[in-house]
Amino acid sequence: MQKIVEVLADREALIDRSLAVVLSKITAAIAERGICTVAAAGGSTPEPLYRALSTQDLPWDKIHVFWGDERYVPPEHPDSNQKMARLAWLDRVNIPASNIHPMPTGAADPAADAEAYQTELQQFFKVSEGEFPAIDIILLGIGDDAHTASLFPGTAALQVRDTLVTVGSKDGQPRITFTVPLINKARCVIFMVAGASKQPALAQIFAPAADSTTYPARLVQPEGELWWLLDAAAGVAVK
Template identity: 70%
Template sequence: MNKLVEVLPDQAALVQRALDVVLDKIRQAIAERGQCTIALAGGSTPKPLYEKLAVQDLPWRGIHVFWGDERYVPPDHPDSNQGMARRAWLDQVPIPTANIHPMSTDEADPAIAASQHEAELEEFFQVQPGEFPTFDIILLGIGDDGHTASLFPHTEALQVRDRLVTVGNKDGQPRLTFTAPLINHANTVVFMVAGAGKRHALGEIFAADADATTYPARLIQPQGELWWLLDQAAGEGIGG
């Protein structure tokens, strides 16, 4: 793993740096393999990044978009990660419909939906059950509690090692989420973290010794590059 930590002056600089990194990785993947696979994060921090991506001139036919986690709500619900990314970015660009791969939230049982999305990933990446595909880019954030994607502290999802997608749990509300091993197979993982409220969790995530079941973002140790992009409020006291 190649870990890179950058503390940017403010949130605008954080978003611009994330844009530079993501564009570089998209172009690199397309140059090498003819396509780029990117999994998106939800929340407010990456939304300005998506808005900037919406005005880029990119080879959209070669870009395939996924989500690292999803709240178990319909796509038109205000809390939907898919809905946010579509409004901010994907609906603004000529990306083929077939290149957008959301997590379905139609099933009564979220576990069935998780299995269905896992099967879709296996088919798209042409991997066998039990094998982990390699995403070019996975975007992540953290919560004040140290969670990432929908891997929340002291939940069963943290222990899942043999699946690509599982059911996360946030105060009794189900989520769909990539598992830690799937995230860790990525070529590039980019955390975008803003705000002083994240400072304590970051201290624990970066500590030499802390509990990953309490601070789940510690589980993310990808085989490729790990980028931590922090604004000054979040990153004060964090060494690069």
């Protein structure tokens, strides 16, 4: 694993740097393999990145967008990660509908929808049962509790190692989420973190030793590159 930690002056600089890194990874992936696969994150921090991406002249037919996690709500719901990414980004660019791969949430059964998404990933990446595909770019954030994707402290989803997708839980509400081994197979994981409220979590994530079931973002140790892009308010914790 190659780990890169950068502390940027402010949120605007964080977005500018995130855009530059993502664009470089997209370009490299398409040059090497003909396509680029991206797993989008939810939350407020990446939304301006998505808006910035929507202004770029990219070969959208060669870019496939997935999601690393999703709240178990309909796609038109205000809390939907898919809805946020579509409004800020995907609805604004000429990307084929078949290149957008949202997590399903309509079966009234989170486990069934998680399994359906796993099947879609296996078929798209042409991997067998038990194999984990290498996604080019996985975008992640962290919560004040050090969760990432929908891998929350002390939840069963943290322990899942035999599937690509599982059911997460926050305050009893189901989520669908990538599993730790799927995230860790990525060619590039990019954490975008902003705000002073993230300092306590970051201090534990970056500590030489801490409990990864209490601070789940510690579990993210990808085979490829690991980028931590932080604004100055958050970055105090890692200096």
